[in-house]
Amino acid sequence: MKFITFLLTLMMITLFSTAATAQKTLRIGTEGAYPPFNYLDSDKKLAGFDVDIARALCAKMGGECTFIAVPWEGMIDNLVAGDYDVIIASMAKTEERQKNIDFTGHYYRSRSAFVARTGHDVIFTDEGLKGMSVGACNNCVQAQYLRDHFSSGPSLVLTDDTNQLFELLATGELDIVLSDSLNCLDFLKSERGADFDFAGEPLPSDDVSSSAHMAVRKGELELVRRLEEALEQLRMDGTYDRINRQYFPFSIY
Amino acid sequence: MILFFRSFWHAPRLGRSLVVLVLMVSLLLGCSGVMLWLRMSRIASFAKDTRDEQLPIFLAQQRLSNNIERLRFYGAVILHAEDAGERRSARLAAQILANDAAFERDPDTADKILRTFSNMRLIESLRLKEEKDLLAEHSQLTDGDDIKILWQETSDILRELSDNISSRAVSQAARFSTMIIEETDAARTTAFIAFGLTLVILFVLLLLFYKAVAKPLLAIANGLQKVYGTREVVRLPPTRLNELQTITQGVEQLSRLMNELHCANTDLEILSKIDGLTGIGNRRQFDSHLENEILRARRRKTTTAVMMIDIDHFKSFNDTYGHQQGDHCLQQVARTISLLFRRPGDVVARYGGEEFGVILPETSLAGALASAKRIRDAITGLQIEHAAAESGKLSVSVGVTAFVPHAKSLPEGYVSLADMALYEAKRSGRNCVHTKLPKDI
Numbered sequence: 001m002k003f004i005t006f007l008l009t010l011m012m013i014t015l016f017s018t019a020a021t022a023q024k025t026l027r028i029g030t031e032g033a034y035p036p037f038n039y040l041d042s043d044k045k046l047a048g049f050d051v052d053i054a055r056a057l058c059a060k061m062g063g064e065c066t067f068i069a070v071p072w073e074g075m076i077d078n079l080v081a082g083d084y085d086v087i088i089a090s091m092a093k094t095e096e097r098q099k100n101i102d103f104t105g106h107y108y109r110s111r112s113a114f115v116a117r118t119g120h121d122v123i124f125t126d127e128g129l130k131g132m133s134v135g136a137c138n139n140c141v142q143a144q145y146l147r148d149h150f151s152s153g154p155s156l157v158l159t160d161d162t163n164q165l166f167e168l169l170a171t172g173e174l175d176i177v178l179s180d181s182l183n184c185l186d187f188l189k190s191e192r193g194a195d196f197d198f199a200g201e202p203l204p205s206d207d208v209s210s211s212a213h214m215a216v217r218k219g220e221l222e223l224v225r226r227l228e229e230a231l232e233q234l235r236m237d238g239t240y241d242r243i244n245r246q247y248f249p250f251s252i253y
Numbered sequence: 254m255i256l257f258f259r260s261f262w263h264a265p266r267l268g269r270s271l272v273v274l275v276l277m278v279s280l281l282l283g284c285s286g287v288m289l290w291l292r293m294s295r296i297a298s299f300a301k302d303t304r305d306e307q308l309p310i311f312l313a314q315q316r317l318s319n320n321i322e323r324l325r326f327y328g329a330v331i332l333h334a335e336d337a338g339e340r341r342s343a344r345l346a347a348q349i350l351a352n353d354a355a356f357e358r359d360p361d362t363a364d365k366i367l368r369t370f371s372n373m374r375l376i377e378s379l380r381l382k383e384e385k386d387l388l389a390e391h392s393q394l395t396d397g398d399d400i401k402i403l404w405q406e407t408s409d410i411l412r413e414l415s416d417n418i419s420s421r422a423v424s425q426a427a428r429f430s431t432m433i434i435e436e437t438d439a440a441r442t443t444a445f446i447a448f449g450l451t452l453v454i455l456f457v458l459l460l461l462f463y464k465a466v467a468k469p470l471l472a473i474a475n476g477l478q479k480v481y482g483t484r485e486v487v488r489l490p491p492t493r494l495n496e497l498q499t500i501t502q503g504v505e506q507l508s509r510l511m512n513e514l515h516c517a518n519t520d521l522e523i524l525s526k527i528d529g530l531t532g533i534g535n536r537r538q539f540d541s542h543l544e545n546e547i548l549r550a551r552r553r554k555t556t557t558a559v560m561m562i563d564i565d566h567f568k569s570f571n572d573t574y575g576h577q578q579g580d581h582c583l584q585q586v587a588r589t590i591s592l593l594f595r596r597p598g599d600v601v602a603r604y605g606g607e608e609f610g611v612i613l614p615e616t617s618l619a620g621a622l623a624s625a626k627r628i629r630d631a632i633t634g635l636q637i638e639h640a641a642a643e644s645g646k647l648s649v650s651v652g653v654t655a656f657v658p659h660a661k662s663l664p665e666g667y668v669s670l671a672d673m674a675l676y677e678a679k680r681s682g683r684n685c686v687h688t689k690l691p692k693d694i
Contacts, residue, residue, distance in 0.1 A: 109354055181349045188345050194338070198348055205354035235312070250323045250350050251316045 025064040027084035028054050032069035033161035035186045036247045037090045037212075040069070049247045050212075053107060053231075054088040056239050060230035072139055072161055076100055080217060086227065087215040090180070092141040092208045102218055104227050106211035108252040112142050113181040115169065115188065116199035122176065124200045126153030132175040133157050135165050141209040142178045169196065180209070182248065267466065267496040274458060281454055285447030292440035299433055307429060314422045317355055318415050324350050324366070325411045328373050332404050337381060344377050365410050372407040376400050469497045473504055480508045484515050530580060531587035534602035539610045542600045543664045546614055551658040558621030558655040560611040561671040562590065562628060565648045565683040567607035569641035582637060582647065583607065589631050593624065610668070618655035618688060625651040625686040633684070648684035650675055656691050667691075 030038045030050055038048040046067050058065035068084050079087055080100055093103040116122055122129065130153045136142040138158040146156050157174055159165045162183055168174040170192040177184070181202055187193040203209055216223045234240040235253065244251055327350070330343035351370035356363045379400050469492040476487040487508035489501045526538035534542070543559070550557045564570070564586060571579040583603075590609055591601040604610040611628075613621055628651055637647035652675025656667055674689035681687065 110349070111352055111354065113349075113352075181352070185345055185349060189342055198345065202349075202352045205352075205357050210354060249346055250320050250353075253316065 025066055026058060026061070026086060027066050027068060028058075029068050029070050029075060029079060029084035029087050030054070030089040031072050031075065031161065033072070033163050034090055034183060035163075036182065038088075049108070049243060050088045050090055052243045052246070053234070053240070054086075056234050056243060057088075057227060057230045060233050060239075061226055072137065076215070079215065082217075085216065085220075085223065090212040091215055092211065093213045093215075094141060094144075094208050097215070100218060101215045102220065102224055103213040103215050104224050104231070106213050107231055109205075109211045110180050110182045110252055111202040111205055112145070112178060112207070112209045113184050113202040114176050114178050114199045115166075115184045115193075115196050116176045118195055118197040120175070120199065122199050124150075126150055129154035129176070133173070134176045134178065135159060135168060135174040136178045137162050137165055140179075141207075142180075142203075145203060145207065145209060146178060166193070178203075182252065267494050270465070270494065274462070278455065278458070281451055285444075285451060288443050288447055289440065292436070292443050296433065296436045296440060299429075299436060303429055303433075307425070310425070311422060313355060314418055318418045318422075320350055320353060320355070321366075321411055321415045321418070324369065325408065325415075328369065328376075328404065328407055328411070331373050331377050331380070332400070337384070340377055340380065344373060347373055362414060365414060369407045369410050372403045376403050376407075379403075465492065465494055466497065469494070469501065473497070473500055476501075476504045476508065480504065480511055484512060486512050528587075528603040531584050531603050533587050533591050534600060536602065536604050536610075539600065539602035539604055539612070540664065542602075543612055543668070546598075546600075546612055547658045547662065547664055547667070550614065551660070551662075554657060555615045556617050556655050556657050557667075558613040558616040558618065558624075558653065559667050559671045560613070560621060560625055560628075560654075561604065561652045561668070561675045562609040562611065562649050563651075563675055563679070564607040565650055565679075566639065566641045570639055570647070573640055585635060585637065586632060586647075586649070589635060590628055593627055593631060610671075616655065618653070618690065621653045621655050622686060622688060625653045629684065629686060642684075643682075644684065650678040650683045651686045652676065652678055653686060653688045654690060655688075662691075 030046065032038050032040050032046050034048075034050075036048055038046060038050040041047040046069055051067065054065065054067070070078055070083070072089075075087055075089060075091070076097060078084065087101075088107075090108075091097070091103075093106075097103075114122070114124070122132075129150055132154045133156075134146055134150065134154040135157040136146055136159075138160055143156070143158050146154075150156075154176075157168065159168065162179050165174070165177050165179065166187040169177045169187075176199065181198075184198065188196055188198075214227055216227075231240075240253065241251065244253070324347055327343040327347035331340050331347070334340045334343065347370055351366050356366045383400075469490070472489050476489050479485060479487045485508075487505060489505055492498050492501060526534055526541075528535040546557055549555075564582070567579070567582075570582060574582075587601070587603060587609065590611065594601055594611060594613070596613075598614040600610075600612040602610050611624075613624065616624075629649060632649045633644070633646055635647060639645065639647040642648055652671045652673065654667060654670040654674055656662070656670075658667075670689045670691060674687040677689070678685050678687035
């Protein structure tokens, strides 16, 4: 009798615990202002490469997902505060960020590049940029790059998101913008970007800005493992390539 | 340990040998198992390496060649598209693609890719200029040739890169499958050798077991059968194993003992059938022989003759000459009678005090009568002085009978026939022969 009770208890515990893991929804934080990776579509719904990859990951991990759009500025603080469980927002893995959060392996790679008006020849040194205004998004790796490399020449302009950045470039308030090359491409292909072009060389590929990672709260290595495993499966079964093709004409992994 | 083996070698015991045998076989199987396991885990780790390391490399190479193909596509768009915007889009995409980090792993490839991109950029600007010139109606076709040359070069570089990558992928795949095949072959060889070796050693052990245990055991079993079945002294081949040697010696001892016992028995039997005084058979021998002879004669339907011989007036001979002379006389008579019957199967025995019995197989009444007369003559021929006898010499009376035994006849019947004949001979004056046949009764 005691044994049967014990068995029943054991079964109940197992049942509940599996139910608990299955029921737990994964909350995903993203920016929603970084086309074509994450942006609000015409219906004001989150869309983009990051969002689609996140949805596919959820499907692979067998749970439900909810998305929360957060300004870039408070993205990490809100994760740490527990507003959501994962950041999938084309975030670069920097040493400073790693102090507060943990990262998965990269889920795409793309180098950063400068954009300027077509025919505008620029020499990318402090001297060459003297008197120009160069923009990047605030708290971005690109902003850090500009601070590290062009501290004395140009005047730096930092915006909350890249949409504002390109707006300023189009209106002529900025001379040069530094952002992710795919993000830049989105602008260059748009109507207002017709008179602009890539300028100079892209940032070196070993710069932290050249790969995007998912981020979780410090120490949640089990979640990191599950995310990486799911990503590996997406890559193997072709889902990743399908999503990739939808946004970019070539593979960006 | 050494001591153990030394003692084992010099005085091997069956129990220890079995333990060693089992240990050796397990060791052998264990060793081959471990060898196979090692091989197998090598193959497994190879397969794992292929999955964990090679697969990503293959994927990267596939991606690389896809990107090169893409780049070529953009080049074609830049070369052929009518719309300048379309050409610009293609060139912008090509710019990002050409700066892809994946190309940078190999500096030579990166250089070539960047070269193709700068060619594309040149083609774009040349085409733009061409269009402007056409609008301005300055028809100069030299640029068109430049574009063709540039595109040819670009196209060649991209094709070469693409070929290199795919051939590298193929050769890598081939190398890996070759390695796995080699490992599998090695594993198969190992398994084959291990299995073969185990088989051979098992065979040798079996042979040793047969020689050391099974064969001696068989010899012991045969020896035991001989001990109980025959009277020979059993000799067994020596064995190395202690326990078996003990059994072998036991069987040999038993065999010797049985043999001695048998000899003693035979002596006793002989002693029990011989008359101590005269050295010829006694009454017991006479009876057992008669019984056998009657059975034999009944089977073969032959005639057997029986005689009873009695020394005449022997009581008074004893009284007159003393018992010593009497014994001497008995010995002489016994010797004389037994010398007359040399055929195998003839039996002369001392039937009682001074009475002798003779059994003559396959002898007719006539033959027996003749023999009886010879006995009588031989005794008188001895010329032994006997004062109480009518002739003054020692004489015998003989009763003879001859018969073909029938189913229900008993030996006693024939003896009494002979006795009756003897009685008649005594009554009719002694020193003579009388006969009595079964039908006379």
